[in-house]
Amino acid sequence: MTDDVRDLLLDAGAIYRDSPRASVVIRECLDRLDGPLRVAFAGAPGSGKSTLAAAVGERPTRALRDLDFLDDPAPGVPADATVRLVRHLEPDELAAARPPGGSAFARQSAVNAVLVLARADEIGAGRIDALLTAKQLARRAWREDPLCTGFQGVIAVAGQLAYGARSLREDEFDLLAAFAAVPRAELERYVLSVDSFTDPAFPGPIPVETRRSLVVRFGLFGVRLALTLIRTGCDDRVKLSAELVKRSGLGELRDTLSGCFVARAEALKARTAVLSLETVLAAEPRPHTDRLAARVERFAAAAHDFRELRLIADIRGGRTALSGDPAEEAVRLLGADGTSPADRLGLEPDADPDEIYDAGLDALRRWRHEAERPDRPLAERTAAHVVVRSTEGLLSLFA
């Protein structure tokens, strides 16, 4: 795919050799094809972009190491994928967060955005189950709200908590552990609000400023959650940090980023390049560019990755008739858990090629059957066709 796009760009570069502006754009596109995938964090002011970008980007996990994170990029800077932040799942905010339209190809391949309900810890007046509630809200919005259909996922994340947890220091853990040691009934009124937490009457010798820095770093909700977790068994820093990260929703966000973006980096970078090329073609039409435009169109029609990503989002968002095990198998075959043949077929990475081939044939047979059942509605058969195409693709590697 990347090679196709590179050829396209080189040919376009030849045609636009005399136009400095177009040449610059095309050269940038070529450079970016070899560069890292650029993921932008976007959202209204105060939605916690920088915090979340830091939580994901500082000391990233191995899967996300090759990403280039842009914190709230300027409008002119193209990003390959977008993490869009909202504070509430209110219709007004969601409408503002919808990905922009653009050309037919841009809309058809709009599989490069996830929606994040940032500051999930503020949901439900900061009760201890706030994050759970937020997760359910996000899940429901993704499944039910038509304003959320353009996203590869809707994920609730407590950005501040996640950032604090990733960088939890030993001394902070000790402090929290010391607070957790105070009897719950006695402590309760002091973790009611920020004011009470920083009240001079707080039991123990910890100075007000230290307590304040703690609450600023983790949020009152984070402090309460940490205390509860320590009391229920997270008795060292690593454990607490891991548990907080897990609960903050950062893990889910990272999984989505690696599944939807990192695994498809080539396709997404190619998409960005093709979109830039489309703009150039539209802005400066030349005698031979219609042939180029036709090639762009052909590329758009043939790009199977975007179809796979869309279908994964639709199946996971509950917008298809698939559910249960068939749905699981479909998203796996579509490459939601990794794009190697073994990953797609749910086998061990070191499985015997013959075994992989046989499993592939078996899956192909079953999904072909699904794709051709006349008693199924058209949408379902179309979805099955996409799965068939993915399976054929993985089998073709053995040919």
Place this chain on the structure above:
Amino acid sequence: MTAPAWLEVLNETLDACRTHGRADLAERLRRRRDAPAGQTRLGVLGFPKQGKGYLLNAVLNAPVCAVGDAATPAVPTEIGYAEEPAATLVGLARERIPVAVERLTGELGARPAGTLHRVEVGVPRELLSAGLILVDTPAIGDPRSPRTAAALDILDDADAVILVSDATAPLSAAELALVRHVRTWCPNVVVALTKIDASPGWRAVAERNRAALAEAGIQASVLPVSAVVRQAAAKASDPELNARSGFPELLSWIAEQAARPVEQSRALLAAVGVRAAATELVESLRDRAEAAGQDAGLGQAALLHRAQRRADDLRRQNTRWQNLLSDEIGDLLADAEYDLRERTRKIVHHIDRTFDEADPAKVWDEFAPWLDSTLAEAVETNYSWLADRAEWIAQAVATSFGAQYDRALPDLRLVGSGIEELADVAQPRIERFKVGQQMFTGLRGSYGGVLMFGLVTSLAGLPLINPVSLGAGAAFAAKTIKDEGGMRLQRRQAVAKQAAQRHVDDVFLRFSKDCRDAIRLVQRRLRDHFTELAEEIADELTHERETIIAGSAERERRTVHIRREIDRLAGLHQRAGELGTIAGRTRRELPA
């Protein structure tokens, strides 16, 4: 009891609103005027997810309002005092449907949007027993949504408003605009800063909000509160914790609103309402006056100018077509006469040539029908040519009117050439040379011959009558007869020529007159036709100009009227301000 002063001012403003087509403002003032006495209505407004529900529940210490992600009603909820908890749905037609309090949420969810007017909830709370009503509103959002409209609707009869904004962020531009709008219609506003328990920086946010309000010139205090702390305090019955929740301040503000003397409060509200309505009305009137003025300025002059130009054009056009018509008719007269003369002259030539040779006595019977038909043809041709020319003239004049000529040409058909009435040529008296006359003439001629040659031959001794003289007599007779015949022929030819020529002359005379008449008729018809048309266009223009001038006068009148109304409203505004001052506050002056 005399009506209070504010009522008079309010009624006057209300009438003005109604007169100027602002029924919405009139309705607001009416609701303000007819607000039930003995009630203090306290509206709670805010953008979504700011904690309105938590705040109200904390004020009441009871779970009355939906909180969190539970669905909130799209209509206002009025919370008043009741001995026992009760809930009533009020439909659009003001029908009341009592429902159990615990089933309220389900009932609300079951009803389709737009079928309810409001929800009433009664709770047994001391705070509400003095007639205080708290109104929870749908979240403010999209300015066009019915939810927003329903929320802002409560401003019409609210005595005071709590605006809810959370401490995680300072007041946004939209929130500031909302406070300003609320403050215009309702003098008692407080901004409740919620969620201070979870926001480490709430003190800074409160300061920024106060500064922003002061900068915008809005008198509204900021009260930081925490519903969570209030709840915990209620659970633990901890007055110190309660004090920290910030709610005691908010409750005392609420009590202050409820405790204000009724008359004073109503007067103040009326004054504020009048001022707000007057300001808005003046604005819309000013817009209207400006629009009218612009209309009058540019459009007026251009229209008048155009009308003037068209009138000038018309005048020039009139001269042009009149000249054209008279020239053409003059030409036609000359041409027609010449044509007819030319044709008759040819006929006369022909007659001459004919009778130079032919003997009328022999050819007349043939000649007369030929002459009649030739004459008829000549006249007919001339006539039809005339009709064509008349048509052409009409076209030419019509063309000179240009695009304005939008009707059919007048009927120019001539009343037949009258050729049928043409009298046949009368046969002249043609003398023939009869046998008797020939004999007599012969005898008379022979006499001379006989005598002449008889005398000569008598000298030769012959008798007077002898063969020679007889022969000479015969020869003389023949010659005389021949001579006489020739003379008679000439005479006959002359007579015939004369008769035919006279006939042609008669015909010419008569038809040249007819022709002239026909042309004059055409001229008259065309003149009448086009004069009428020109007059119509002139009338139209005059009317148009009158309309324009009258329109500008009307507009002028209206502008003056609007200005007068603006002045009157400014007066009302002033009086309302004075009343407001009497009621205990000073107002900002209306900007000029």
